Amino acid sequence: MDARTAAVIAAIVLVLDVLMICLTYGVKFLRSKRSMKTEQREASLQQLLLTDKEADLQSFQPSQLMKIYIKLEQTVRLPEDRRREIREYLLASSYSRRQLGKLRSFSYIKRAESAWTLKYLPSPAVREALLNALRREIHPLVILHIADALAAQGVTKAISPIVRKLPSMNLWYAQRIHAVLYTFGKHFLRYAVPRLHNSRIYMQRLFCGFAADYPAEELRPFLLQRAWSKNRSVNTLALQALIKHFPEELRRPPFTDSRRRHIAAAVIEAYGKEARNDHVELILAYSGQTAVHEHIIQALSAMAAEEPKVLAEVLRRFNTAHDNRKKTLLAKVLSNRIEYYLTRIISPMQEQVVSLIEQLVKADHISGILIFLNRNQDKEIEQKLAAVLQELMSRHKKLRREMNYYLHPEKLSLFFLKQPKADPPQPAPHQDPTPRGTLLAFLAAVFVLFPVLIFGTNFSTVSELAWREIGRLYVVRFNYLFVFYSAAVNSTYLIILAVSLRAAGVQSRLWNIKDRSLLFTRHLLPAVSIVAPAYNESASIIESTNSLLNQQFPDFELIVVNDGSKDHTLNTLIEHFELEKQDRLISRRLKTRPLRGVYTNRNIPNLIVVDKTNGGKADSLNMGINVSSKEFFCGIDADSLLEPDALLKSVSVMLDTPEESFAAGGNIFPVNGCTVDHGSLEQISLPKQFLPRLQSLEYIRAFMAGRVGWAYLNSLLIISGAFGIFDREFAVRSGGYLTKSGKYHRDTVGEDMELVVRITRQLRERGIPYRVDYAFHSNCWTEVPETWKVLHRQRSRWHRGLIDIMLMHRRLIANPRYGRLGMVSMLYYFLFEFIGPFIETKGIILVAVSFMIGVINPPMALLLFTATVLLGILVSSSAVFISEFSRPIYHRRDVAKLLRMAVIENFGIRQYISFWRVQAYFSAMKGAGGWGAQTRRGFASSQPSATAPTDQTGKSS
Numbered sequence: 001m002d003a004r005t006a007a008v009i010a011a012i013v014l015v016l017d018v019l020m021i022c023l024t025y026g027v028k029f030l031r032s033k034r035s036m037k038t039e040q041r042e043a044s045l046q047q048l049l050l051t052d053k054e055a056d057l058q059s060f061q062p063s064q065l066m067k068i069y070i071k072l073e074q075t076v077r078l079p080e081d082r083r084r085e086i087r088e089y090l091l092a093s094s095y096s097r098r099q100l101g102k103l104r105s106f107s108y109i110k111r112a113e114s115a116w117t118l119k120y121l122p123s124p125a126v127r128e129a130l131l132n133a134l135r136r137e138i139h140p141l142v143i144l145h146i147a148d149a150l151a152a153q154g155v156t157k158a159i160s161p162i163v164r165k166l167p168s169m170n171l172w173y174a175q176r177i178h179a180v181l182y183t184f185g186k187h188f189l190r191y192a193v194p195r196l197h198n199s200r201i202y203m204q205r206l207f208c209g210f211a212a213d214y215p216a217e218e219l220r221p222f223l224l225q226r227a228w229s230k231n232r233s234v235n236t237l238a239l240q241a242l243i244k245h246f247p248e249e250l251r252r253p254p255f256t257d258s259r260r261r262h263i264a265a266a267v268i269e270a271y272g273k274e275a276r277n278d279h280v281e282l283i284l285a286y287s288g289q290t291a292v293h294e295h296i297i298q299a300l301s302a303m304a305a306e307e308p309k310v311l312a313e314v315l316r317r318f319n320t321a322h323d324n325r326k327k328t329l330l331a332k333v334l335s336n337r338i339e340y341y342l343t344r345i346i347s348p349m350q351e352q353v354v355s356l357i358e359q360l361v362k363a364d365h366i367s368g369i370l371i372f373l374n375r376n377q378d379k380e381i382e383q384k385l386a387a388v389l390q391e392l393m394s395r396h397k398k399l400r401r402e403m404n405y406y407l408h409p410e411k412l413s414l415f416f417l418k419q420p421k422a423d424p425p426q427p428a429p430h431q432d433p434t435p436r437g438t439l440l441a442f443l444a445a446v447f448v449l450f451p452v453l454i455f456g457t458n459f460s461t462v463s464e465l466a467w468r469e470i471g472r473l474y475v476v477r478f479n480y481l482f483v484f485y486s487a488a489v490n491s492t493y494l495i496i497l498a499v500s501l502r503a504a505g506v507q508s509r510l511w512n513i514k515d516r517s518l519l520f521t522r523h524l525l526p527a528v529s530i531v532a533p534a535y536n537e538s539a540s541i542i543e544s545t546n547s548l549l550n551q552q553f554p555d556f557e558l559i560v561v562n563d564g565s566k567d568h569t570l571n572t573l574i575e576h577f578e579l580e581k582q583d584r585l586i587s588r589r590l591k592t593r594p595l596r597g598v599y600t601n602r603n604i605p606n607l608i609v610v611d612k613t614n615g616g617k618a619d620s621l622n623m624g625i626n627v628s629s630k631e632f633f634c635g636i637d638a639d640s641l642l643e644p645d646a647l648l649k650s651v652s653v654m655l656d657t658p659e660e661s662f663a664a665g666g667n668i669f670p671v672n673g674c675t676v677d678h679g680s681l682e683q684i685s686l687p688k689q690f691l692p693r694l695q696s697l698e699y700i701r702a703f704m705a706g707r708v709g710w711a712y713l714n715s716l717l718i719i720s721g722a723f724g725i726f727d728r729e730f731a732v733r734s735g736g737y738l739t740k741s742g743k744y745h746r747d748t749v750g751e752d753m754e755l756v757v758r759i760t761r762q763l764r765e766r767g768i769p770y771r772v773d774y775a776f777h778s779n780c781w782t783e784v785p786e787t788w789k790v791l792h793r794q795r796s797r798w799h800r801g802l803i804d805i806m807l808m809h810r811r812l813i814a815n816p817r818y819g820r821l822g823m824v825s826m827l828y829y830f831l832f833e834f835i836g837p838f839i840e841t842k843g844i845i846l847v848a849v850s851f852m853i854g855v856i857n858p859p860m861a862l863l864l865f866t867a868t869v870l871l872g873i874l875v876s877s878s879a880v881f882i883s884e885f886s887r888p889i890y891h892r893r894d895v896a897k898l899l900r901m902a903v904i905e906n907f908g909i910r911q912y913i914s915f916w917r918v919q920a921y922f923s924a925m926k927g928a929g930g931w932g933a934q935t936r937r938g939f940a941s942s943q944p945s946a947t948a949p950t951d952q953t954g955k956s957s
Contacts, residue, residue: 006859006866013870020874021899024881028892031884046072049082057086062095070120074515091123100126103133109509111137112145116513119149127155134161140173140658141510147180148518156187163191166202170769172660174202178209179524189216196222201231208237213522215245224249227263239266247273251282265295272299275307280314287325300333311337318359319352331359335583338368342376345384354388361392361399367581367597370406386414405596406581438807439925446838450478472855475846479860482843483867489832490871496709497878503712504704504776504886510656511649511777520554525651526631527555528725531624533617534560534638538568540783542576546679547641549607553648557606559624560638564593564614569638573609577601590622590736591743598627617721618737618751625728625736634725635752640782641671641681642723649778650725654771661771662727662759665719666778667703669889670696674781681781686894691791694909695784697876697901704776704886705879711774715825717760719772721752723780726759734759748808750801757809757826764818777887792916799837799920806834837917843868844911869906876902 045060045068057065069086072078078086090096099121102114115133118126127150134146143165150158162181166174181188192207196219208226211219223246226238242250243266249255250270255263264286271279283299286292304311311334318330334341334356345353360366369389376382393400393415404417454477465473519525530548534541541560548558562570573579579599586595593615600608612623621635634647646666654661673687687693703720710716719726735743735758737751748754756772763770785791806813806829813830815822847864850856856864880898883889890898 003857003859003862006862010862010866010870013866013874017870017873017877020877020881021902024877024884024899025892025896027881028884028888028895031888032892049078049086050076057089062090062093066090066095066117066120070117070515073120074517087121087123091121091126096121096126100129103129108139108142109506111139111142113509113513115142115145115149116515119145119152122153127153131155131158131161134158134165137165138168140169140177141656144173144176144180144655145513145518147177148521151180151183152517154187156184156191159184159188159191163203163206166206167200170658170660173658174205175209176524176655178206179521181206182210182213182523183521185214189214189218193218201234204229204231204234205237208234208241209523211241212237212244220246220249227255227266236262239263242266243269243273247271256282259289261289261291264289265292268292268295268299272302275303275310277310277313279303280310280317284317284326284329287323287329293325293329296329297332300329301336304333304336315352318356327359328363331356332363332365332583335360335365335368339372339375342369342372342385343378343381345388346380350384357385357388358392361396364398365583366399366402367583370403371581373411374406374408382414390415435807436925439803439921442835443838443921443925446835450481450842453481454478472853475850475853476855476860478843478846479850479856479864482839482846483860483863485839486843486864486867487871489836490867490875492828492832493706493875494871494878497705497875497882498709499712500705500709500776501882501885503708504882506712507653507656507708507776508886511652514652514655519648519652522554525554525648526654528553528557528647528651529624529628529630529633529728530556530558530636530647531621531628531633532558532560532636532638532640533563533620533624534565534569535563535614535617535620536565536567536569537638538565538572540639541569541572543676543679544638544641545573545577545607548636548679549604550644550679551642551647552644553651555630556647557608557628557630559608559610559627561610561612561620561624561627563612563616563620564596570609570611574599577604577607577609579607579609587626589732590626591741592619592623592626592739593741595623615739615741616747618747619739619741621751622736622739622742625731628728631728632725633728633731634723635721636724636780637722637782640668640722640780641676641679643681643779643781646723646778646780647725650723650773650775653773653775653778657771657773659714659769659771661773662730662763663719663756664725664773664775665707665716666723666775666780668699668720668722669779669781670699670784671781672784672786684889686890686897687784689786691786691788692784693897693901694905695791697880697898697905699784700883700898701876701879705882707774708776710825711772713820713824714771715820716772716774717756717821717825717829718753719756719774720780722782723778724752726755730759730763731755734762748801748804749797750805753801754805754808757805757812760821761809761812761818764821779889795913795916796920796923799917800924802829802833803921803924806830837914837921840911840914841918844914868911872906872910873903876905 045064049068049072060068065086069078069090073083096118099114099117102110103118105111105114111133115130118130130146130150130153134143134150137143137146143162147158147162150162159181162177166177169177184191188210192210195203196207198204204226207219207222211223219241223238223241226234227242229235229238239250239262247270250267255267255270258264258267268283268286271283280300280303283296286296300310300314304314314330314333318327318334321327321330338356338360341349341353341356344350357369360369369385373382373385376385389399389403393403400417403415404412407415407417451474454474458473458477461473530551532544532548537544545558545560560573562573579601581597582600584598586598593613596611596613598608598610608627610623610627612620624635625633632651634650636642650664650666653664670687670692671681672689672692673685674681675683675685686696707716707718731737734755737755738744738747740747760770760772785794806826809826812818812822812826814827818826847856850860877899880895880902884895
């Protein structure tokens with residue numbers, strides 16, 4: 001290539017860089033000005049509609065009035081006469097006619113937008129148009145919006161055509177339509193009753209689900225019949241409805257005669273609905289079935305809490321019971337009132353109390369006893385208890401360990417115990433045998449590949465050259481290959497960025513038509529358990545927990561898993577939220593390191609704190625999954641903050657496509673530089689330090705402008721461990737996160753990506769359609785490294801995780817059997833992320849060699865500069881543009897700083913980080929593993945922090 005052509009290419013890319021930088025800043029400047037004016041104008045118009053009854057609607061543009069009217073309908077209640085006036089004006093305008101016309105658009109997005117808009121314009125013409133559109137519609141999302149609009153307008157004629165759409169949908173999406181159908185209430189009941197004999201499974205599921213939400217005598221015979229259905233989903237729903245509305249039916253034969261586990265559990269729960277003494281014996285009759293013991297305890301505990309006579313009956317039966325299983329179950333029920341009974345140890349009840357203590361110790365149900373000991377100030381009671389427990393400690397070693405660990409230090413001397421000892425040594429995570437042979441083979445292949453390509457295509461020439469000339473030829477040819485490789489990498493990034501821009505636009509439009517009345521429809525969105533592993537996070541744990549508890553989501557619980565922290569993390573949580581240790585039966589579907597305790601507060605029912613032996617982040621997530629009770633779980637770092645609507649946005653993205661999503665993610669941004677108050681972001685700003693600012697740009701490029709595109713192509717393989725949502729059942733069936741304790745007896749530091757790859761692979765092998773979604777507007781904020789040393793550790797850990805995954809799933813790479821998973825996603829990560837750092841590092845070294853030996857010419861130098869630096873600047877500035885165009889985050893001064901960083905990072909910084917990744921490869925070969933320590937400064941607060949200071953470092957072990 002001659003110098004002129006190289007100069008033209010360089011000039012074109014340079015001009016594109018300048019244009020993109022100017023365009024990004026210009027768009028930010030104009031949008032910030034326009035946004036302020038638009039907000040002010042809309043606020044004044046809203047105020048005018050609310051306060052001025054004589055306001056002339058003719059002065060409003062119909063589209064603008066519609067926008068303001070919908071906002072007001074969602075936030076305040078306009079007077080009826082004003083609402084009627086606005087509707088009549090809009091229905092008479094050309095705007096409503098255009099919306100009716102969009103119901104026939106070729107674009108499903110326009111059809112959905114039209115249905116949502118017409119939802120707020122009830123009229124006979126609109127209702128008829130929506131019904132006609134429903135009959136011909138095939139896209140599930142549009143059906144959902146039309147159904148919601150018709151339900152909001154009370155169009156009962158819509159029920160039948162909506163139901164007829166259910167067979168064409170997968171079960172997951174059909175359940176979303178069920179939620180809308182149930183909002184018809186008594187009208188849906190009238191539709192259902194004549195059709196209860198329908199034997200189709202989808203109809204039975206529909207009616208059983210409705211019966212669970214809507215009590216109706218007409219549904220009783222139907223539920224009694226369907227409770228014995230061979231279809232598990234149908235009989236489960238039927239039993240839930242019977243327990244809720246007709247428990248007396250489950251207390252009769254044939255239900256009481258059945259020994260099926262799920263039937264027995266339903267019968268026990270039905271008995272527990274009514275607190276009567278005779279029900280105690282009837283429930284205890286099931287004590288021979290170990291599988292329902294937890295149901296027995298829950299039923300008896302609820303009865304005893306409601307009726308004191310039942311509690312007295314439980315105590316009487318405990319004292320007279322000879323069956324050890326019954327005695328243990330009754331003891332666990334009585335443990336809910338353990339403080340009351342322990343105070344009676346110096347009364348005539350002493351013998352009964354001692355028996356209760358012994359039974360609870362045998363059952364490892366001693367949390368209440370320890371809590372009482374720590375609180376008790378009565379010396380006589382203390383001495384009596386000490387005598388009983390000292391004798392039991394000699395026979396029960398676990399009791400000694402628990403007391404040693406959980407009793408307050410000043411109480412230990414009563415039992416001749418010393419200060420708590422460290423946990424027994426456990427196998428260290430991330431210490432699996434290193435596959436050095438495989439890594440060496442990959443390394444050799446990478447180094448041999450280019451000599452083979454270069455010398456193989458120039459064999460006749462090479463055979464006539466001396467060694468010096470051969471070396472010079474190799475350097476020159478490699479430089480050309482390096483140019484092509486760099487251009488290919490950056491061109492791929494630009495293509496993905498272009499797709500991301502399209503995807504963000506689509507997602508933004510679909511989010512704008514999901515109002516709260518739809519999203520908060522009962523059962524529309526799946527319930528979520530937020531699982532937050534915490535290791536030495538006392539500096540930020542309260543702010544983070546408050547942030548997570550403040551999520552605007554219909555149904556969620558928060559499970560904070562303390563992974564054996566060595567700082568004040570657990571005590572900080574216990575003291576701030578006034579938690580108490582609770583004995584709870586935890587499912588062991590995923591094997592984990594030992595559980596130490598579960599802490600709750602009745603006044604914060606959706607907060608659960610779990611204490612466990614240290615085992616790493618993946619092990620903690622698996623423990624959280626075991627504890628969780630919801631359909632999905634959200635894994636999040638305990639040092640992270642979620643925006644209040646982050647969970648809602650990420651989960652709602654699952655409604656946008658017909659395929660069932662098993663995972664979804666959101667953006668990660670550095671919280672460094674932001675101001676946090678009680679778990680809420682008060683002010684968002686770019687970090688002041690250079691390294692966190694650099695990472696802000698990297699995160700924008702990777703998350704907001706990269707993964708959005710991959711998700712749109714249904715090829716996303718990474719859901720960040722800092723904020724990722726997964727279908728709980730899919731995760732459990734696949735074996736959960738990789739740990740040595742788990743199904744596969746190995747682990748990885750890249751557990752987030754590995755889980756996505758493993759589930760995707762299994763679904764692909766089983767031929768099940770799937771999606772992995774990504775919400776471009778859902779934000780999570782987390783601390784990022786502020787020193788080169790810690791950043792080096794983090795990037796080394798990330799690359800070692802990628803290496804693990806590439807080796808574990810190498811069968812997928814370029815394998816056409818796995819479709820886009822093998823031929824696009826895995827091949828991309830292999831070529832550009834796995835072996836890419838070697839090519840980039842070797843290219844940089846050989847470019848330097850070229851200058852030293854004088855073989856590089858101006859055209860080649862220009863091409864190298866264009867491919868590696870100028871295209872890199874274009875990629876980074878384009879990422880900032882997409883970020884600010886799709887959903888502005890930062891002030892325009894911060895955007896200017898990001899654009900400067902987009903230039904600076906390409907002059908040595910990105911190349912230096914590539915060198916770190918090469919080091920990580922050799923580190924993996926040597927077997928170096930682990931997470932490494934990361935110092936936590938805590939969040940910058942506008943008020944003095946009330947949390948305990950941290951004296952340890954490290955995110956996970």
